[in-house]
Amino acid sequence: MIDMVKLLLMGDKARRDRKNMGVISVTDIRKIFLSEFGKTFSSDTRLTSADNDMRFAVEMQKKRIAQKGLWLDYDFIPRGHNNAGRNYNDVFTDGKYAAHMSSGTCTFKRVLKKGDRLISLKKLPANIWLMIMDVKNGDRVGDDIYICPNCGKPSPIKELIEGCRSCGTRFKMDELYPKVSNYNIVRDYSMDxxxxxxxxxxxxxxxxxxxxxxxxxxxxxxxxxxxxxxxxxxxxxxxxxxxxxxxxxxxxxxxxxxxxxxxxxxxxxxxxxxxxxxxxxxQRTRTLFENVMKPYGQEYMPDFFIGRTIGKVKTVIFSDNPSELPFYKGKDLPSDAKDMVDIVFRGAFRFDKVEVSGSKAVVEGEIYSEVLYANGKNSNRNIGVRLVKDVTKKHGLDFSISTYQCPSCAASFDAYRNKFCPYCGHEYDMENDDWVIEYIR
Ligand SMILES: [Zn+2]
Ligand SMILES: [Zn+2]
The missing domain is CATH 1.10.287 (Helix Hairpins)
Known part of the structure; x- marks a missing residue:
């Protein structure tokens, strides 16, 4: 508890420093993220340190937990040989944006309650992996579209800085970047x-x-x-x-x-x-993905693919209406999906098939996960997935797919949440821009 308070204070301090300096470092965003994420399920705390896609996944999960009449809480308690966290050098960039991997050890504590009754308690020595997106050069991204963190409508970044065209909120660049775009809580086998x-x-x-x-x-x-x-x-x-x-x-x-x-x-x-x-x-099957996909560009890095895929799979599983999601073309979900309230990635994605024929890439594999059900049962479960993508279409690291300009009416909208243009109803085919899930089982 004391440690948790310390972590929270660290987060606040990092936030103050950021205000003073006007710049937030990739290391600080980790602290802020862990402090916000430790409160987000059990309170109204907003995940300001996460990007639009990740916030969406968390929103869906919070809704599921609330519908089941449950209360879930995460805690990240400092522990282990790397509790301050460290960033890795394998940063990749498209010139305008950069993706940083960061990891750090802690004790992950999760509590699930129904009313006053504790129905699941988990304590795990964990490594928290984050993928953090940052701008390399603020001037060069002014025309890029960004989802307004306040109202959810898309605007060019330079307009958000002057005032969102929909809600008028003004942002500083450091309130838009860097952002955590996905996370993984993985058992830490190392010990101090x-x-x-x-x-x-x-x-x-x-x-x-x-x-x-x-x-x-x-x-x-x-x-x-x-x-x-x-x-x-x-x-x-x-x-x-x-x-x-x-x-x-x-x-x-x-x-x-x-x-x-x-x-x-x-x-x-x-x-x-x-x-x-x-x-x-x-974990060794990663090389299969690397060997087949590397020629198509750096956005086909296995860590990047796995992180994004897990985020999407969670969003689909926790969604009330998966068929409205642009990145899901599957039919029925497995029968236990509607009772899942939390999914923890066990750190490995097994690639069973990675193929490109013509312009279409296909990936089949299994996500090694630990699934928490509404009745408090917590068990290992591999989640099978199949994804497809058109590899001839390039996309940058800015996830411009999140904001999409409708070819039919030219309006921009948040394409991560809407399969159909909210203005003219035109169907958006995400497969051109990003991996689309064909099944989850
Ligand atoms: Zn706005
Ligand atoms: Zn339209």
Whole structure:
């Protein structure tokens, strides 16, 4: 709780610094995001640090949680070897915009309640991965269309800075960028020194000590039995032999105890490694995507694809009306989809098929996830997906697909949320601009 408060204060401080300097760094946006995201499900806190697409996914999920009469809360508690977070150098850019990957360790705590009743509690040592979008050169993006963070209507960036043409709100450039465009909460298998002790060393020591205590008790019992039979004056041969064997076994217990302790540590390491194995195997299939898609441009980076795909899959699953979403061409969703209230990515996407024939790219695979259901059940579930895209159409990193100019009436609208132009009803085919989901199962 104290840590959470600290994190919140850090967020506020980062916000103040940003106001003072007029610039917000990619590192600061991480702090602000975690502090906002920790409150967004359980309160009216707006995700100002997230982009339009991500805010939409969260809105859909909040609606689902509310419809089920549930209360969900996230907490990100500082922990681990990288709790301040770090940005990676594999930034990619299209000249105007740049995508930064950032990761940092913490304890992810999630609470699900129905009324006052706790129905699910999860605490996970986690790595929070963020994809953060930033402008490289503010002057060059003035004519690009951006969804007004206040009213949701599209305007050119330079107009938003002077005042949104629909609602009049004025924005500073640093209120528009950088923004978190997607996130992943992934189990952190790494441990710092303070975590290795309770998980491996302490149980091993207890194991060994237990064995020593047992052996002392055993020796005492054996001694008592020997003395007893001696006092009875009967033949002591048989009982001496039994006692001898017994004493050997019991006397050796500390040795076995510590051997056992060693095996315990070893076994636990193996067990943890086995649990991570399917994820690592799935992770290796990334090269399939890389090899096939690389020639078509840097926007076909696996991390970028996976992050965006998970965001869309969540939006579809949590949506009341998936058929209205431009990035979903599928039919019925799996029967358990309507009871899902949270989906945590387990860190691996298994690519089963990546093919380009003519202008059409097809990707099939499975998202390794942990799904929380409305009844509090939390289970591992792979979510199968198939996506298609026209690879001859290029798009920049600005996600200009989010705002789309209708070819029929020339009006701009938020194409991430509307399949049909709200002005003339023209159907928008997103496949030209972005990956479209053909099924989820
Ligand atoms: Zn506006
Ligand atoms: Zn139109």
């Amino acid at each position: 020194k303070s975590e290795i002790f309770p998980k491996y060393i302490l149980p091993a020591i207890l194991f060994g000590l237990g064995a020593i205590v047992l052996s002392i008790i055993g020796i005492l019992i054996a001694l008592a039995a020997g003395i007893g039979s001696y006092l009875k004056g009967g033949s002591t041969e048989g009982s001496q032999m039994v006692m001898g064997v017994f004493a050997t076994i019991i006397g050796g217990a500390p040795v076995y105890g510590f051997m056992g302790a060693g095996l315990f540590i070893f076994g636990r390491l193996i067990f943890d490694a086995l649990k991570a194995m399917p994820l690592l195997q799935a």
